[in-house]
Amino acid sequence: MSTRTRIAFLKGHGTENDFVIIPDPDNALDLPPAVVAALCDRRAGIGGDGLLHVVRSAAHPEARDMAGDAEWFMDYRNADGSVAEMCGNGVRVFARYLQHAGHVTEGDLAVATRGGVKTVHIAKAGPGSGSAAGDVTVGMGRAGLPEGEVTVGVGERNWPARNVNMGNPHAVAFVADLAHAGDLYSRPAFGPATAYPDGVNIEFVVDRGPRHVAMRVHERGSGETRSCGTGACAVAVAAARRDGADPAVTGTPVTYTVDVPGGTLVITERPDGEIEMTGPAVIVAEGEIRPEWLETVAPAADTPVENVNQ
Numbered sequence: 360m361s362t363r364t365r366i367a368f369l370k371g372h373g374t375e376n377d378f379v380i381i382p383d384p385d386n387a388l389d390l391p392p393a394v395v396a397a398l399c400d401r402r403a404g405i406g407g408d409g410l411l412h413v414v415r416s417a418a419h420p421e422a423r424d425m426a427g428d429a430e431w432f433m434d435y436r437n438a439d440g441s442v443a444e445m446c447g448n449g450v451r452v453f454a455r456y457l458q459h460a461g462h463v464t465e466g467d468l469a470v471a472t473r474g475g476v477k478t479v480h481i482a483k484a485g486p487g488s489g490s491a492a493g494d495v496t497v498g499m500g501r502a503g504l505p506e507g508e509v510t511v512g513v514g515e516r517n518w519p520a521r522n523v524n525m526g527n528p529h530a531v532a533f534v535a536d537l538a539h540a541g542d543l544y545s546r547p548a549f550g551p552a553t554a555y556p557d558g559v560n561i562e563f564v565v566d567r568g569p570r571h572v573a574m575r576v577h578e579r580g581s582g583e584t585r586s587c588g589t590g591a592c593a594v595a596v597a598a599a600r601r602d603g604a605d606p607a608v609t610g611t612p613v614t615y616t617v618d619v620p621g622g623t624l625v626i627t628e629r630p631d632g633e634i635e636m637t638g639p640a641v642i643v644a645e646g647e648i649r650p651e652w653l654e655t656v657a658p659a660a661d662t663p664v665e666n667v668n669q
């Protein structure tokens with residue numbers, strides 16, 4: 360019989376970028392990469408593009424210095440167990456979880472991430488709210504646009520790409536047809552090899568209309584996903600520059616609608632460079648992880664875990 364107790368989890372998604380959510384306010388759980396990967400496994404685990412470990416900032420060594428600005432830290436992991444700096448859809452779902460658990464109400468809050476403190480607004484839901492019920496807006500910070508030529512390739516095809524940093528690395532390629540990106544479960548080639556020493560998320564983009572694009576993405580550490588919030592921001596900035604629009608020059612905000620396979624995100628870049636992303640965030644289910652199953656993934660002696668309360 361296992362000595363472990365049960366661990367609470369929830370499942371949520373934002374434009375079908377889906378996450379296992381593990382509430383752990385006191386940072387009492389050990390979540391090594393093998394456990395994260397097992398939880399995110401779609402056949403043998405719960406299934407998800409990533410995992411949102413919900414911890415009080417004061418209780419996490421990577422977030423303690425942000426605790427004065429943001430009570431909660433999004434300790435984000437990719438599906439393969441690797442750590443990432445930021446997850447745009449994840450922040451919206453993280454905020455929705457905090458609301459669901461009664462830690463916050465609709466309105467403004469701050470969330471600590473490895474990419475810094477992000478401001479979040481949970482819109483009032485329901486008729487007459489003036490916005491789609493349940494939408495969440497995140498202040499994503501500014502885009503970095505590193506100099507230098509980058510290319511991405513799938514099979515025989517190669518495209519020039521824009522290097523955009525949204526706290527995490529992106530390569531954005533404009534293509535004639537999203538089908539040309541092929542099977543994005545495996546990572547497309549990129550060059551030069553030195554452009555992304557820590558790996559990269561790669562977006563393929565087509566035009567849909569004025570300031571309206573559609574994208575597919577290969578996410579570092581997760582494969583093809585049905586949406587990527589930081590990716591949609593990178594795409595909006597790359598599209599704006601390609602279209603000759605720079606809010607810092609014109610003094611006018613620029614908004615792009617970005618269709619992803621799992622829905623639509625709206626991205627606005629302001630004259631000061633700050634980027635806002637708006638989209639849905641949904642909690643789908645909640646339950647408990649069976650200790651007997653966890654034991655098969657990571658024996659208790661190696662990775663002691665304790666129960667948590669939401």
Ligand SMILES: N[C@@H](CCC[C@H](N)C(=O)O)C(=O)O
Pocket residue numbers: 376409437442443444445446447448449527528560578579580581584586587588589590
């Ligand atoms: N899906 C996320 C991005 C998650 C992190 C990414 N895979 C990385 O490794 O940088 C989003 O919505 O931004």
